[in-house]
Amino acid sequence: MRASSYLPTLLEYFWLRPETAVWRAIDFGVLDAIDFKGPILDIGCGDGAFSFMRAGGRYDPAYDFVSEVGDLDKFYGGADIYDHSPATAKPIVAQPARYKIDVGLDHKRALLDKASMTGLYEVVVEADANVTLPVPNEYFQTIYSNILYWLDDYPTTLKETERVLAPGGQVILQVPSEHFRDFSFYQRFFVRTGDPKWEWLRLIDRGRSENIKNTKSEAEWTVDFESAGLKVRRCTPYLSRLVIEAWDIGLRPISPMLIEMANSLGPGKRQDIKRKWVANLLPMLSPLCDHESDENGFYLFELTK
Numbered sequence: 001m002r003a004s005s006y007l008p009t010l011l012e013y014f015w016l017r018p019e020t021a022v023w024r025a026i027d028f029g030v031l032d033a034i035d036f037k038g039p040i041l042d043i044g045c046g047d048g049a050f051s052f053m054r055a056g057g058r059y060d061p062a063y064d065f066v067s068e069v070g071d072l073d074k075f076y077g078g079a080d081i082y083d084h085s086p087a088t089a090k091p092i093v094a095q096p097a098r099y100k101i102d103v104g105l106d107h108k109r110a111l112l113d114k115a116s117m118t119g120l121y122e123v124v125v126e127a128d129a130n131v132t133l134p135v136p137n138e139y140f141q142t143i144y145s146n147i148l149y150w151l152d153d154y155p156t157t158l159k160e161t162e163r164v165l166a167p168g169g170q171v172i173l174q175v176p177s178e179h180f181r182d183f184s185f186y187q188r189f190f191v192r193t194g195d196p197k198w199e200w201l202r203l204i205d206r207g208r209s210e211n212i213k214n215t216k217s218e219a220e221w222t223v224d225f226e227s228a229g230l231k232v233r234r235c236t237p238y239l240s241r242l243v244i245e246a247w248d249i250g251l252r253p254i255s256p257m258l259i260e261m262a263n264s265l266g267p268g269k270r271q272d273i274k275r276k277w278v279a280n281l282l283p284m285l286s287p288l289c290d291h292e293s294d295e296n297g298f299y300l301f302e303l304t305k
Helices: 003-013 018-031 051-053 070-076 110-118 154-164 185-191 202-207 216-227 241-249 252-263 269-288
Strands: 040-043 091-095 101-106 121-126 140-145 165-176 233-238 296-304
Touching: 003 051, 003 269, 018 051, 018 165, 018 233, 018 241, 040 051, 040 154, 040 296, 070 202, 070 252, 091 233, 091 269, 101 110, 121 202, 140 154, 154 165, 154 233, 185 202, 202 252, 216 296, 233 241, 241 296, 252 269
Parallel strands: 040 101, 040 140, 101 121, 140 165
Antiparallel strands: 165 296, 233 296
8 A cells, every 4th residue: 555545544643743654654654564463463563553543443532642742841952742541541552453463562651551442452561672572482473672772772672572582483583774763854054064053943953853862774774683583584765865854853842832722722623633634734745755866865674584
């Protein structure tokens, strides 16, 4: 399926961050042909939304990624406004996922609580992916992660991934290319030049690009994987410069105000505005989902032992 085919579902969930919906639609597109065979381990599952929707699950339209947030007034100080345990006891699933994931692992308890609400995970485990994973040897047929580049000690994570991967199993990783930081306005215009007229971009970046610790070429990632005993079966470059530059700013700088306004509305009015928002954004963003480029910011790696 074309990436744009996934956009309506993702945009309904990420409606106040449409740039994220575009990115995730492209993620789904490159993952489309990969069969996640169980048992499955999701390393860095977060709130489970990505894997839940990728597995065909659908949220109730009344629930989305800003339904359970906090500390909006601390957003510009670097607070994670999404790291808050859900207060709702209402069902949030409109359509269950087509399959189950055996273990979802993340270091934030509040996000795991949200992941549990999807019904996707048999078990969620609070753990640091930088150290020994609390799961058995050679157990999982599929290991998926899209957070490797955030980790302080990802070589240990790769060795642990090899340890818990069953013979004949697959590891699916999405990681930044060597070009990723070239597409960051803050990195390009201020960090690399030191020009004070661009320092204001720090307000938009909010430390995000500096916290993306690992960006590498295909060859460099391959060396790291092989050092951990993992063999590259396929590498797919994706995510164009245009898409990443759109994501780099997007609606992020004004998202706290948008969230506060949206969550102050009554349920009926909120749903009405969301429907109009999604309907008007779809024709503008769908072409972006299918945009191709020779200069890509991410790789999808498929690995085996």
